[in-house]
Amino acid sequence: MVNSSNPMRKKLLLGWTVLSLALLYTPVFMLVFYGFNAGQFALRWEGFSLRWYAAALSNEEMILALLNSLLIGLFSTVISVALAFTYCLWAQRTRFKRLAGTSDSLMSLPLFIPEIVLSIGLLVMIVRFLKPAFLEMGFNFDSLAAVIVGHATLAVGYASLVLRTRFNSYDIQQELAARDLGAGSRQIFLEIMLPQIMPGLAAAACLSFAVSLDDFYVSYFLSTGGSALKTLPLYIWSLQGRKAMTPEINVVSSVLLIVALLFFCTGLTLSRSRSSVENLKGPT
Amino acid sequence: MKWTGLPAKIWMSLFVLFPFVWLLFLSVQKNSYINQSGPYGFSQFKRALNPPFSGIIVNSLVYSFAASVCVIGIAIPIVRYISQLPPRKRTLWILLCAIPLGLNFVVRIYAWFVLIRPEGLLTLILEYLGINSPLASTRAGVFMSMVYGYLPFAFLPLYTVFERLDPSQTEAASDLGAGTLQRWRYIILPAVVPGVVASFIFIFVPMLGEYLIPKMIGGGLVSSLGTQIESQFLGSTKPNWPFGAALSLCLLVCASAVLFIAVKLLPKGHSGQKSTWSILQIQ
Structure with a gap:
């Protein structure tokens, strides 16, 4: 390699890489570190303590935000994975390949339009149409719904992309053979399709959950600026705006970081079945 | 199996496509109420495309463009370095680059905000170096935060193209007497353009509508397209949905125009456009 034969150049590149990555990670590490601060203020270090972790655990607002986030994540994941799965089932088998191509772009639309526009579209749609429609039927379509x-709309794009690649390597011969041998639809679904698709489903579910946990815009707009309902990111947002900040915000942030990173990494590991990096992907 | 695609398609049409139609309808209303229909006219667009709002739109475009260029400029040497490492080290480093994508965006920006506040570490370091300018609540601070926030998004699309570079080509070039500049100009750049365009699209489009960073870092003093749209929809003083809809459509048009130009700039004949799409699809 030409460039690596020049040690000076290599050192410069390494220095640049280390510096940039350090700059990327340092703020986050410091944030987590200051969560163990014993003092009153978020910004002045006064010794190690778990005081704010204890405070956060007994803070109802924070627990409520965490529960909201988990609940929303769970429901939106179920919806998005169900939609993506049924969609891919159709897209893989349909005779109308061109139609499948167009619908593929429809499904991945949320990935390409600015999130703020998507959120506003949803806000208008829900306030103007869904809410009144549900009220007429006697249901209250609240911010949680x-x-x-x-979030389900946002996550369907990611989920269907992951599942589509998984379905591409699906071995349909097994299914045909099972049918020849007299297996019913249910048996084929449970014993042929599910085992093959399972890693893709799990990856799609993890990524959907991560997308939901990570999202700020959609929750912000649909809960009218976080006043109607607080997810964990919205709770951090509201704490950040207050005058007197305690290390509590660091604790809440650390909790969110860890939960989200867990789902993100699991989703990545499960979805990168073929090459090491080709399937690495993140919620944008 | 014929009908199983329907629920997803209906869902997406209902929650993604139809709202656009409705935004279009909303933006041609002259009055500022959501439930009133008519009288119709383009007054909202006229307002959006005249000062002060035209200035805000242009500002957002220029700043997002500059920030995207910065992000890609910072990321390219890193990715180039990683792609030249032996395979095992490569995986480790690229993982290190990818992990920040899994860290919550709000938390990451807040963590950065702590550093650039008046008593923050970065401000102190800059003061020590003799640069005495406040970062929080200024355009410069918002710009830096944009670069910080979006840097992780550039790594993977760039890495996919840099990884595919064939070292024997640059070797041959330098054997024939090509300098660094010539190697980049004739061999490396043409091969990596699809990845650069893909990462540009990834970064520029969300940046253009960014609300969180200007709001948090700018503290209400820096206005961008995103903060304007937000205040038209959720603002406590005089929200104006039709005007917000017009602004959102302007944002969408700008984003699509830049996307279109970026794709057009790709080398023709060469499979540039195709590979950009495939990179976008993969990510």
């Missing part, structure tokens, strides 16, 4: 719908 709205955010679930919004």
